[in-house]
Amino acid sequence: MNAAHSKRAPLALSDYLADLAVEALIDEADLSPKPGLVDRRGSGAHSDLHLGLMHASAMSLWPCFKAMAEAALAEGCVSQSLRDTLGRIGREGEQEMLRVTGGVNTHRGAIWALGLLCAGAALDRRELGAAPVATRAAQIALLTDSALPASAVSHGTEVCRRYGVRGAREQAQLAFPAVLQHALPQLSRSRAASTGEQNARLDALLAIMSQLADTCVLYRAGLQGLRCMQAGARAVLDAGGVASLAGRRRLRGLEHDMLRLRASPGGAADLLAAALFLDRLQHGLPAQIGSH
Numbered sequence: 001m002n003a004a005h006s007k008r009a010p011l012a013l014s015d016y017l018a019d020l021a022v023e024a025l026i027d028e029a030d031l032s033p034k035p036g037l038v039d040r041r042g043s044g045a046h047s048d049l050h051l052g053l054m055h056a057s058a059m060s061l062w063p064c065f066k067a068m069a070e071a072a073l074a075e076g077c078v079s080q081s082l083r084d085t086l087g088r089i090g091r092e093g094e095q096e097m098l099r100v101t102g103g104v105n106t107h108r109g110a111i112w113a114l115g116l117l118c119a120g121a122a123l124d125r126r127e128l129g130a131a132p133v134a135t136r137a138a139q140i141a142l143l144t145d146s147a148l149p150a151s152a153v154s155h156g157t158e159v160c161r162r163y164g165v166r167g168a169r170e171q172a173q174l175a176f177p178a179v180l181q182h183a184l185p186q187l188s189r190s191r192a193a194s195t196g197e198q199n200a201r202l203d204a205l206l207a208i209m210s211q212l213a214d215t216c217v218l219y220r221a222g223l224q225g226l227r228c229m230q231a232g233a234r235a236v237l238d239a240g241g242v243a244s245l246a247g248r249r250r251l252r253g254l255e256h257d258m259l260r261l262r263a264s265p266g267g268a269a270d271l272l273a274a275a276l277f278l279d280r281l282q283h284g285l286p287a288q289i290g291s292h
């Protein structure tokens with residue numbers, strides 16, 4: 001629990017959810033050693049990102065996550081108007097992120113995933129298990145954002161067209177299977193094996209990487225890069241995970257390959273943050289959360 005939360009002052013649910021979302025992003029960025037991604041050691045496969053920028057970007061998104069949770073609390077149920085409001089807040093959040101980072105995409109996918117999960121959590125505070133929250137987030141993601149320009153082009157849309165994958169949208173619309181079926185179970189298994197929290201989180205990231213069609217990797221390194229990521233991540237887990245000597249050695253090999261291919265699993269990183277958010281949330285709300 002945050003030091004700030006241990007005091008008895010009442011805390012709005014939306015503030016708490018925004019705290020958790022930002023904390024999940026900072027924990028994801030700090031987690032090291034991550035193959036290809038920004039971490040405490042350096043910029044991975046990126047030339048325009050570094051850890052300070054990831055932190056500044058994460059903190060700039062607090063009002064965006066709070067506003068998404070508040071919108072869901074105000075609306076009270078999944079609806080087209082909630083979808084449209086979240087789309088507007090998400091785009092404003094992206095603008096703020098780009099202002100803070102000088103135009104660099106630090107957290108686009110994370111705004112999408114964590115924004116939907118903040119809203120999904122706020123819709124029913126009595127049901128904060130990972131599955132019900134992800135299901136409500138999926139119900140929102142299945143609605144079309146009325147204000148999204150039909151012509152909106154992104155790296156994701158380009159790659160989805162070229163390779164026939166459906167990327168970040170589909171992951172949310174299916175209630176985050178990479179998180180529910182891979183990351184969270186792996187996190188529990190590795191924690192139960194007493195590998196240490198950082199190693200358990202790295203194993204959870206690898207569990208996502210071993211099966212995700214990550215459009216960041218596809219964009220930069222094509223199908224060869226995607227296959228290399230998935231097989232390499234699987235090999236680390238099969239060797240015993242990152243806490244084992246054999247697993248660490250495989251992880252170094254995977255990192256070497258990903259840097260050579262300039263491949264960075266940004267989508268997997270976002271989904272690890274989503275897993276950390278849901279993991280914290282399902283342990284229950286602090287006592288001082290008020291009714292609004």
Ligand SMILES: CC(C)(COP(=O)(O)OP(=O)(O)OC[C@H]1O[C@@H](n2cnc3c(N)ncnc32)[C@H](O)[C@@H]1O)[C@@H](O)C(=O)NCCC(=O)NCCS
Binds near residue numbers: 153
């Ligand atoms: C759906 C989004 C992510 C756009 O997706 P698109 O694929 O077109 O864009 P882009 O190339 O920028 O990729 C988005 C990011 O998703 C992450 N990602 C990549 N692959 C995956 C995957 N398989 N699963 C999950 N996330 C992934 C990466 O971090 C990537 O950078 C979203 O940004 C969007 O629609 N924004 C509009 C505003 C909005 O509706 N906001 C809603 C807030 S709840």
Ligand SMILES: Nc1ncnc2c1ncn2[C@@H]1O[C@H](COP(=O)(O)OP(=O)(O)OP(=O)(O)O)[C@@H](O)[C@H]1O
Binds near residue numbers: 108220
């Ligand atoms: N620790 C991290 N390191 C790097 N990327 C991350 C990290 N955590 C999350 N991401 C995600 O990765 C995405 C950034 O990927 P990328 O740099 O490929 O985006 P891009 O600007 O669209 O592409 P490119 O840099 O190839 O032109 C962001 O959307 C962000 O959510």
